[in-house]
Amino acid sequence: MEVFVTPRAERNFDSIVKYISSKWGENTAKEFIHKVDEIFKILKTQPYIGMVETSDIRGFQLSPQTRILYRIRGNKMIILSFFDVRKNPKKKFK
Template sequence: MDVIWSAKARITYFKVMDYLQENWTKNEMRQFSQRTEIVIRALKKNPEIFKQSEKHTNIRRAIIDKNNSLFYQVDAVNQKLYLLSFFDNRQNPEKLNLA
C-alpha cells in the first residue's frame, strides 16, 4: 500500500516537531518520529485498524501518543493510504479541519 502525505499532513507533522524542539528534548522528537513510523507501518498492513471518525465515516483516526493523532483515509481499490493531518489532542476538536 502506497502512503501519500497531504500538504496539510506534512505541515502539521513539522509543527509538532517544531513544538517538541522548542519545548522538549531531542529524545521526545525522536520518540514522536518513531511512533509515527510505527503507526504508518501498522496502517500499511491493516489500514482499518483504527476507528472511523463519527463525523466523517471515510476518515479514520490513529493515535500516535496521548497528545497526538493522525487522521487518514484509505483507498482500498487503488491501494493508497492518504495521511491527512496530525492533530494535538489537547486542542478543541472544533479546530480540526480536514478539508
C-alpha cells in the same frame, strides 16, 4: 498499501516535531519521529485499525496529545492531518 502525506499533514507533523524539540529536546523529537514511522508500518498492513471519525475518515491515537487522521482510497492511505486532541474538535477536518 502506499502511504501519501498531504501538505497539511506535513505541516502539522513538522510543527509538532519543532515543538517537542524546543520543549523536551532533540532526543524526544527523534523518539516521536520513530514512533510515527512504526505506526505507519502498522497502518500499512492493518489500515482499518483506526476508529471511524466520519464516513470515510479514520483516526488513530498516536500519543495522548496527537491523533493521526487518514483516508483509505483503494490501495492508498492518505494521511490528512496530525491533530492535537487538546484543540477544538470542530477544527479537526478544516
